[in-house]
Amino acid sequence: MFVKDFLWLLFKENLLINWVYRHLLGSVFPVLQQQVPACDLSNKDTYKTTKLKKPMFSVTGYTSGTTNQPMTVYRSVKSILLEEYMVKTFLALHRVQLKAKIAVLRGDMIKASTDNTPPFWRFAPFTGRVFFSSFHLSPENVPAYLQQLSKEKPDIIMAYPSSITFLAKQAKLLGWVPDWPFSGVFTSSETFTPENQQICREVFGKVFDHYGQAERVAALQQCAFGHYHVREDYSVVEFVDDEHGTKIVGTNAHNSAMPLRRYDTGDYVEGLNKLGNCPCGNHSPYVTRILGRDDDYLILTDGRHIGRMDVAFKGVEGLLECQLVQTDGKTLEVHFVTQPGYSNSQLEQDLAAVLQQRLGDNLQLKFIQQLSIARTKAGKFRSVIRLNVGNSSVSN
Incomplete structure (x- = not known):
């Protein structure tokens, strides 16, 4: 510094x-x-x-x-x-x-x-x-x-x-x-x-x-x-x-x-x-x-709002796409797509490390591997989605 x-x-x-x-x-x-x-x-x-x-x-x-x-x-x-x-x-x-x-x-x-x-x-x-x-x-x-x-x-x-x-x-x-x-x-x-x-x-x-x-x-x-x-x-x-x-x-x-x-x-x-x-x-x-830069934020159990989560994934090897879905006040689903030739288990460990660095142990992480991440009706990618937490909308 x-x-x-x-x-x-x-x-x-x-x-x-x-x-x-x-x-x-x-x-x-x-x-x-x-x-x-x-x-x-x-x-x-x-x-x-x-x-x-x-x-x-x-x-x-x-x-x-x-x-x-x-x-x-x-x-x-x-x-x-x-x-x-x-x-x-x-x-x-x-x-x-x-x-x-x-x-x-x-x-x-x-x-x-x-x-x-x-x-x-x-x-x-x-x-x-x-x-x-x-x-x-x-x-x-x-x-x-x-x-x-x-x-x-x-x-x-x-x-x-x-x-x-x-x-x-x-x-x-x-x-x-x-x-x-x-x-x-x-x-x-x-x-x-x-x-x-x-x-x-x-x-x-x-x-x-x-x-x-x-x-x-x-x-x-x-x-x-x-x-x-x-x-x-x-x-x-x-x-x-x-x-x-x-x-x-x-x-x-x-x-x-x-x-x-x-x-x-x-x-x-x-x-x-x-x-x-x-x-x-x-x-x-x-x-x-x-438009087109909408990035929702996460709400932690202690009331903190954490936005701009995409920076956490910069430099993570083997990651093709990643979407964070907060399903409730305690659970965070990590939807990810792995690049060919990379280990899913290693990628999960790397993602867990960068997320815990920013979020601590506030949210329980649930990793879900996918072939691709679904887009919205307008063809946009939502990097962070909150379901039943705060006032997030997923219809755009």
Whole structure:
């Protein structure tokens, strides 16, 4: 943690680096031409089943998307710089100061999930960031979170939508709001419904969501009016209609380590405006809502809500697909599909280990091997489903 935070300060989070990203890198990433030669949409399954050789001077990442199906992706140095440029300029657009104090609520493992005593946060000594646990959020623990936020007084919070929504709902019940100058909440990595965004705005004021994916073929960011604008300096984005609606298709131009052409993200949108006549002044195309990233959460026996479970499966070898089904308050069914040539028993052990790391012994795990995981009526994959627990719906 100590070394990682120092490197973060050195290369990503200091005044000079922030200024360079905000003011000098624009010429490196110009607006791309909105024309791509016609071709068939990239086949995701090809990339997920083919053993690609890692290019030199690249970084390896993983994606499971909404299928919990790990996919190895490679990122060039330029692609890594571009991703950071997207974040820095997004913050600058919404007038976040260069050296902002940041609280993070994005799934970091702060302590064992079985340890239910504060603190549920840790400090990064060089960058000054405060990392809060997403795995200890419960009605009983929320007052400690809010008290620490009031003590730290961060300028912004970077969070998963599911985590910040749970915190906001509990804060409303307690009548808590930030009592210091607060620039806003910045979210990504999950679907953030308009209803949940409104709940968060009632507590935190400003909320801005970023849409992207590990394949890095499209980026859309919210303006002050809640519209998701296409970042035309990131990639070439198309909106393709099919029987289920309008989906995002992207072509990256800055990732030589893994070029993807007309890649089908599988994510659908609503309210497409290709003219981009938004009152915010941004003239790029925008959508009013992003669909296809719905990921339910689990409710533990002590009341904690655990979302963004797909990250638990990154790097698990032999896993083709995985779906978590909470059938009641105590039982979690783990539906999984094994890749050919891998041991089912070993895969069960590996899955049990990563799940217990995040959930502790709160839920009884029941493993069910399947040939394939059923999709919804709209052809979507639900990575987490709750049955008769809370208010989960499985009809979409």
